[in-house]
Structures are given as C-alpha cells and as structure tokens.
Amino acid sequence: MSKLIYTLILCLILWCVNNFFYIIISPYSVVIYIFLVLFIVLSQRKKKCKFAFNSPILLFMLCYIISMLYQMIYNVMPLSNILKGYMLLLSTFLLYFPLTKLRQRYGDSIIKNPINIMATILSIILLGQSFLNFHWLNIETNERYYGMRALVGLHLLVFSAILQFDRLFHKEKKNRILKYIQFLIVLSAIIFVCQTRSINSSIIICLSVYLIVRIYQNRRKWTNAIVIFIVIISIPYSVIQLYDYIYNTVSTSLSANEASSIQRLYAYHYYWTLFLQHPFVGIGLQEGSLNILSYDGIQNRLYIADVGVVGFVASFGILGIIVYSYLIAKYGSILKHNPKPLFFAILTIIVILAPFNALTNFSDQLILLVFCFSLMDKQETRKPRKNKSHKFHAHQHHHTNL
Numbered sequence: 001m002s003k004l005i006y007t008l009i010l011c012l013i014l015w016c017v018n019n020f021f022y023i024i025i026s027p028y029s030v031v032i033y034i035f036l037v038l039f040i041v042l043s044q045r046k047k048k049c050k051f052a053f054n055s056p057i058l059l060f061m062l063c064y065i066i067s068m069l070y071q072m073i074y075n076v077m078p079l080s081n082i083l084k085g086y087m088l089l090l091s092t093f094l095l096y097f098p099l100t101k102l103r104q105r106y107g108d109s110i111i112k113n114p115i116n117i118m119a120t121i122l123s124i125i126l127l128g129q130s131f132l133n134f135h136w137l138n139i140e141t142n143e144r145y146y147g148m149r150a151l152v153g154l155h156l157l158v159f160s161a162i163l164q165f166d167r168l169f170h171k172e173k174k175n176r177i178l179k180y181i182q183f184l185i186v187l188s189a190i191i192f193v194c195q196t197r198s199i200n201s202s203i204i205i206c207l208s209v210y211l212i213v214r215i216y217q218n219r220r221k222w223t224n225a226i227v228i229f230i231v232i233i234s235i236p237y238s239v240i241q242l243y244d245y246i247y248n249t250v251s252t253s254l255s256a257n258e259a260s261s262i263q264r265l266y267a268y269h270y271y272w273t274l275f276l277q278h279p280f281v282g283i284g285l286q287e288g289s290l291n292i293l294s295y296d297g298i299q300n301r302l303y304i305a306d307v308g309v310v311g312f313v314a315s316f317g318i319l320g321i322i323v324y325s326y327l328i329a330k331y332g333s334i335l336k337h338n339p340k341p342l343f344f345a346i347l348t349i350i351v352i353l354a355p356f357n358a359l360t361n362f363s364d365q366l367i368l369l370v371f372c373f374s375l376m377d378k379q380e381t382r383k384p385r386k387n388k389s390h391k392f393h394a395h396q397h398h399h400t401n402l
Helices: 004-018 031-045 054-074 079-094 096-106 109-131 154-166 175-192 199-217 219-250 263-278 292-299 308-335 343-351 362-376 388-399
Strands: 143-144 147-149
Touching: 004 031, 004 096, 004 109, 004 362, 031 079, 031 096, 054 079, 079 096, 079 308, 079 362, 079 388, 096 109, 109 147, 109 175, 109 199, 109 343, 109 362, 147 175, 154 199, 154 308, 154 362, 175 199, 199 263, 199 292, 199 343, 263 308, 308 343
Parallel strands: none
Antiparallel strands: 143 147
8 A cells, every 4th residue: 555545544543543533423433443453454564573662562462451351350340341441552552563664664754744634633623613613523611711722632732743843853945834834733722722731831841852952962052042042931931830730739629611630639649549459450441430449539520531640550550550661661772772852852741741641541642652652663774685696706806816
C-alpha cells in the first residue's frame, strides 16, 4: 500500500480512539479501532527488525494481561467490559511494532502527519464551536475564563503542539507560513478552549526545555538572548500558575459541571488507599462504575483519570510501578544515543503530566506514547558487506604488479 493510504488509516485510528471527536456517536468504535489496528499489523511484510522499546512494550502487555486475569478471577467487572477495556490497551501497544516498520520505510512524516492533521481538524472544530457558536460536537461543556471549555482530544493537541513547534525549526522553507498558522491554531485551542492550568504550564516548560537543548547543541550565540528571554518569562509564569493551581486546590469547591481541585485531593487519597489494599496487581481497569472495588469512588465523582500516576498505581499495583519505571529508564537510555530536542521535550511533557494524567491507563492517551516511541525508535543501519571477489581481484592485481 502507498504512504497516503497508511496516513489516512492512521488518521482514522486516531479519530476512532478519540470517540470520533463526538461528531458521531458509534457503539462500534472499539470494534472499528481493533480492526484497523489488526489491519495495520497484518499488512506489514514479515522481516526481521530490531525494536528499541520491544522489552518495555511486551512487559506492559504482560502486566495488563495479569491484571485482566485478576479481574476475571475475582469477578470485579462483567466479562464483556473487562475484555473491551483490555483489548483496547493491548491492541494499542501492539500498534507499536507496525508503526516502527512504517517509520523505517516512509520516514518520520508517517508518524507526525496523522497526529498533526487530526489535531488541526479538532482545533478548528473546537474554536468554531467556542467562538462562532457552531454545534459540531455532541459533548457536555462548561464555562470558564474564555467561555466554553472542552477537554476532548486534549492530549492529541498537546503532543501535536510539540511536534509542530519542532517543525518550525526545520530548514525547508516550503509552506513555512502555513506551518506557523497550523501551530497557532492548535495552541489557541489548548489555551482558549481546553483551559487547563497544568497543561498550559507544562507546554511552556516543555518548549523551554526544547529551546535550551537546541541552543546547547547548536551553540549559536545570536539566539542566546531569545532563549534567556523565554526562560525568564516562562519560569515565573509557570511558578505563578502552579501556585494558583495549589491555591485553587484548597479553596475551590465542587461546581455543577466539573470536579474541582479539592475533589481531586479526595480522589488522590481514595485511590492511594485502594492501592494499599491491593498492592501487588491493583484493582484493574475501570469501566464507568462497574468496577466493584472502586464503586464508591465513582459514585462520589472521584475519577481515576484525575489522579495520574496514583490512578495508574491503584489500577496495576507494584507490578505496574516496576514496568512504568523501566519504561522511563529505557526512554532515558535511548535518549543518550538519539538526543534530539524533540525527544527531550516529549520526555519533559510525560514526566510533568504524570502526576495529573496517567498516559498509560487510557487508549486515547496511550496511543500517543506509542506513536512517540515509534518515532524515537532509531532505525538500524547495516554495514555494507565487503565484496570478497573484488577483494580477491585487488589482491591478485597487487601480486602481478610485484
């Protein structure tokens, strides 16, 4: 198949895993998603290929399988919901292997383009619905600083903003204005529609890290002033935002439409207690309020999605902690051999978002990590074999000259 067809399929996968951006409501989205992933997997040619993230990916899949068996044995949830949740995550991890092969075949653009295309489309939809009163998304929204607030596809927008920021520094001048416009559209959707303090601060820190690494590697003196200026602006802003976030954690009460920061504190305590009660493999995945081990928390609007790493630890226990730590360590070791500013920025956003959003609990977030792992997976280059016959003739020619 051609690169264009694979790009369209990957766009459809991202659209599907984000519930079609709620433009259409399909009860078969899980089936469609798994079918598309298997199609991508089976369409690849069978050839030997080394994968940098092979061991942590397989360990994560094993961790999820153990958790799934635990839920089946103890009847924590109905079997259909257990299979639905875990099949989504397992198939998402499985996508890493064909994605890496596609990247080695077509280059980085096969990974970056689908994320940027879908993020730009979603950003235009969100901005249109927020400021032009278009009713495209069938979602519940609430009001915040800049009007309508919606969190659909938030992590897709964040990762796209990082990728597009990196693209601004590429040497090719083709469609340069369009690249700036596309980046500003995605960034505007994050700031004015998603309106999340932790995300805004994270992006500023992340892009600052990107610039610092880039300047350090290039050693260009003329840009030092720009970097210093950005750091001077970004660090105080991030500190102020963090203070504001902590202050609101203490002072904000539960509103009508969204769980407040103080509710998140209760959620941290609740799920940490569940982890202490089920320390080895955790309570497993949640599907609404069907997980009987966390039923009380859901009824009191204590959502596991709000508590990041604590939610992940509560879900998968000590086994999950070991695998997650190994994944980060593996990322760091690969970063030593492939120290691109983009990969430092991605690691920064992963580490900063960890306390707030566990990126490995939900398929719409996990798939972005899988895309990034495939992007970072350094292509193996084989040394060309020496032509023995050529070597023999050269040796024979040398003796004749003697």
